[in-house]
Amino acid sequence: MQDQAEQLVLAYSNGPEFMEGGLDGAERFELARIEVDRGLWNETENGMSFPQPAEEDSWWDLTNNAAMYRGWNGRRPVQQHPPGTIWHWRDDAFAADARSRQIYRVAAQIARFSGIPASQLPPTLAGAIASFFNDQPVSSPRERRSRPPGSRLRPDMRMTELFGLWKTALQPSEQTAHEYEQSLGDFIEMFGDVRAAEVTPDDLLDYRDEALKLPRSMPRVDRALPFTRRVAKHETTFPKVKPPTLKKRVGAIQAFLAFAFKQKWIATNVGVGIQIEGYSKTGGLKPNSLDEAEIARLFAAPLFTDLSTWRSDRKVSSRTLYWLFLLALTTGARIEELGQALLTDVKVDGDVIYIDVDDYVTDDEAEDVAKSVKNANSRRVIPVHDNLKTLGFQRYASMLRDAGEVQLFPDLTPGRFGKRTKEASRASNRLIDKLVSKDRRLRFHSFRHQFKDFALEAGITDRVADQITGHAPTTIGGRYGSGVRLPALSKFLHQINWSFVDWSAIRQASSVAAWNANTQIPDDN
Numbered sequence: 001m002q003d004q005a006e007q008l009v010l011a012y013s014n015g016p017e018f019m020e021g022g023l024d025g026a027e028r029f030e031l032a033r034i035e036v037d038r039g040l041w042n043e044t045e046n047g048m049s050f051p052q053p054a055e056e057d058s059w060w061d062l063t064n065n066a067a068m069y070r071g072w073n074g075r076r077p078v079q080q081h082p083p084g085t086i087w088h089w090r091d092d093a094f095a096a097d098a099r100s101r102q103i104y105r106v107a108a109q110i111a112r113f114s115g116i117p118a119s120q121l122p123p124t125l126a127g128a129i130a131s132f133f134n135d136q137p138v139s140s141p142r143e144r145r146s147r148p149p150g151s152r153l154r155p156d157m158r159m160t161e162l163f164g165l166w167k168t169a170l171q172p173s174e175q176t177a178h179e180y181e182q183s184l185g186d187f188i189e190m191f192g193d194v195r196a197a198e199v200t201p202d203d204l205l206d207y208r209d210e211a212l213k214l215p216r217s218m219p220r221v222d223r224a225l226p227f228t229r230r231v232a233k234h235e236t237t238f239p240k241v242k243p244p245t246l247k248k249r250v251g252a253i254q255a256f257l258a259f260a261f262k263q264k265w266i267a268t269n270v271g272v273g274i275q276i277e278g279y280s281k282t283g284g285l286k287p288n289s290l291d292e293a294e295i296a297r298l299f300a301a302p303l304f305t306d307l308s309t310w311r312s313d314r315k316v317s318s319r320t321l322y323w324l325f326l327l328a329l330t331t332g333a334r335i336e337e338l339g340q341a342l343l344t345d346v347k348v349d350g351d352v353i354y355i356d357v358d359d360y361v362t363d364d365e366a367e368d369v370a371k372s373v374k375n376a377n378s379r380r381v382i383p384v385h386d387n388l389k390t391l392g393f394q395r396y397a398s399m400l401r402d403a404g405e406v407q408l409f410p411d412l413t414p415g416r417f418g419k420r421t422k423e424a425s426r427a428s429n430r431l432i433d434k435l436v437s438k439d440r441r442l443r444f445h446s447f448r449h450q451f452k453d454f455a456l457e458a459g460i461t462d463r464v465a466d467q468i469t470g471h472a473p474t475t476i477g478g479r480y481g482s483g484v485r486l487p488a489l490s491k492f493l494h495q496i497n498w499s500f501v502d503w504s505a506i507r508q509a510s511s512v513a514a515w516n517a518n519t520q521i522p523d524d525n
Contacts, residue, residue, distance in 0.1 A: 152264040155197050159188060159256065162196045166259045173372075175417035183252035186211070186227035196260050199253075201270045208250045208274065214241045243279035250274060288441040289449040292500040295329065301435050305505045307513055312411075315423040320409045321431070323388075323396065324424060328444065330385040330498065332451025332469040333357070335428070335444050337378065339421035340371045341408040346397045352490045353384040353394055355408075357470065372418070378470040380483075383490035387503055391510045451496075458495040468493060 163184050167177055187207050188194075194203075214230060215237040222230060254271035261269035290298070302309040303322055310318035327338050337357050345356045358379050359371045373379055384393055397408065412420040428444040436442060448469060455465040465471075467483045484492065 153197070153267060154260075154265040155195065157196050157260070157265060158193045159184060159196055159199070160193050162256050162260055162265075166256050169259070173417070175419075178417065179248065180252040180255070183249045184256070186249070187253050189227040196257065197266045199257065199270055201274065204250060204253060204271060204274045207253065208246065208276065211246055211249050212240065215239070216241055216245075243276050247276045247279045250276060287443055287445045287449055288439070289453050290436065290442060290446050294436045294442070295450070296500050296502065298432065298435050299325070299329070299501045299506065301431070303431070305502075305509045307509050314427070315411075316427045317411050320411055320424065321428060323393065324409070324428065324444075325447075326388055326391070327355075327384075328447035329450075329501075330388060330493070330496075331355075331382045332448045332455075333382055334378075334448065334470070335421045335425055336419060337373070337470070339409055339412045339424055342371075342406055343397055343401050343408055346394075346408060348394075349486055352486055353389060354486060354490075355382045355384065357382060373470075377466070380467060380470050381486055381489070382468060383486065383493050385493060387498070390503075390507060392513060454496045454498075458497065460492050460495060464489070464492050 163181065172180070187203075190207060190210065191203055210227075210231050213235050215234045216239045218230070218234055218237070222233060225233065254274060257266065257269055257271040260266045303318055303325075310322075312318070324335065324338055327333060328335065333355075338355075341355055341357075345358070347354055347356055357373065359373045400408070400410065409420075409424075412424055414420050415422050425444055432442055432444065432446075451469060452465055452471075455468070456462075464484055468489065483489075
């Protein structure tokens with residue numbers, strides 16, 4: 001009976017929140033009393049008696065209310081939750097122990113927050129509370145601050161003001177903020193800086209229809225034109241903008257309105273239900289994995305087997321592409337994670353060389369460099385494969401340190417939004433087009449997909465593969481623990497079979513490279 005009473009108190013806390021359609025205050029209290037009176041207590045000649053169900057779970061079936069509270073969102077009752085149900089009991093219902101005192105304390109909190117005067121409480125409950133508090137009456141509830149209906153609404157808030165509030169609250173990346181601001185600028189150029197509360201679904205549909213007239217690409221000089229002039233100039237230009245790009249444009253305005261609605265600054269969210277024909281979250285052009293033959297063909301190219309062909313007079317040197325490809329093949333890392341790495345991120349633990357992927361920089365480095373990670377799971381250590389050690393990766397890093405460099409790939413410079421690998425991505429994809437296939441689904445990011453496939457074939461668990469690649473675990477169990485330690489991680493990495501790559505040819509070519517701290521960089525001419 002004691003356990004059941006505790007569950008009854010906490011079960012109410014598991015019910016629908018007020019903002020989700022549940023009852024609040026005195027109404028919530030009265031519903032709980034009805035619940036108790038309907039089934040949890042029976043009137044007898046000697047007072048109230050609590051029924052004793054034959055099975056543990058049958059208690060939940062005594063009333064519909066209890067079953068509803070138990071099943072809400074699949075949650076179970078939790079301790080230390082704001083007060084919930086109030087119930088009746090006899091004075092001798094519980095032993096005078098610490099657990100009973102805790103229950104009485106919850107009951108007292110219920111009485112305070114429910115707004116029901118102590119004089120209206122059931123006598124047995126009032127007596128129990130008074131006994132717990134040394135016969136002191138239950139204090140009166142605090143007066144709730146009255147708020148007129150719709151007092152959070154901001155009818156005069158303009159779209160530019162809303163953008164500023166959205167940006168401050170959500171802290172988007174610099175690139176996302178720039179893209180969203182551009183979309184808002186086009187929307188304002190079409191309708192003016194209207195009040196957010198006055199935007200209509202027709203406004204978004206009209207904006208969508210006009211943006212649909214834009215071409216897939218246009219000269220850089222035309223991008224600086226006002227929105228309406230861009231549309232007028234390229235109305236007959238084909239092909240037209242792709243659905244994902246159009247969705248990003250309209251989605252920016254939808255995001256602002258959704259944010260305002262969640263804050264209750266506008267009464268309705270008119271951005272809901274605006275469709276983009278041909279757009280799908282699961283659609284679009286997704287990277288495909290490279291197969292063994294395609295990978296073998298790529299790494300048999302002169303970039304890896306004839307270092308005399310290397311070039312350093314381009315935006316991305318051949319030397320940088322060489323290591324980016326090899327690291328991506330053997331780790332499945334994202335290109336920006338590799339491209340932004342510092343030499344201080346290349347570390348040694350026993351026999352294992354690894355790259356520490358993080359957004360942390362020291363005070364000495366902070367003035368000149370900046371790093372970022374996609375999400376929390378991206379922070380990890382990546383073992384460097386023994387094949388790359390044989391090719392001289394550690395000597396390459398030492399050479400750069402002796403030359404006074406800070407970055408692992410010093411020729412990669414940050415772009416407008418701090419990303420270093422925009423040009424490297426383009427150069428690597430051009431090489432894949434040239435040596436493997438012009439299939440646009442095959443690109444540098446395909447190495448990430450390929451790695452997961454090969455890890456599966458090697459018998460590596462999803463959890464370990466996710467840890468190496470920085471993917472979020474897909475199972476509940478995968479979210480527990482801190483992960484596999486570095487020596488074991490390196491051992492798992494070396495289970496993958498890359499024998500279809502002609503490593504001997506790559507090693508022979510790398511033998512002429514001056515990967516050491518006392519000599520110069522290999523001839524890049």
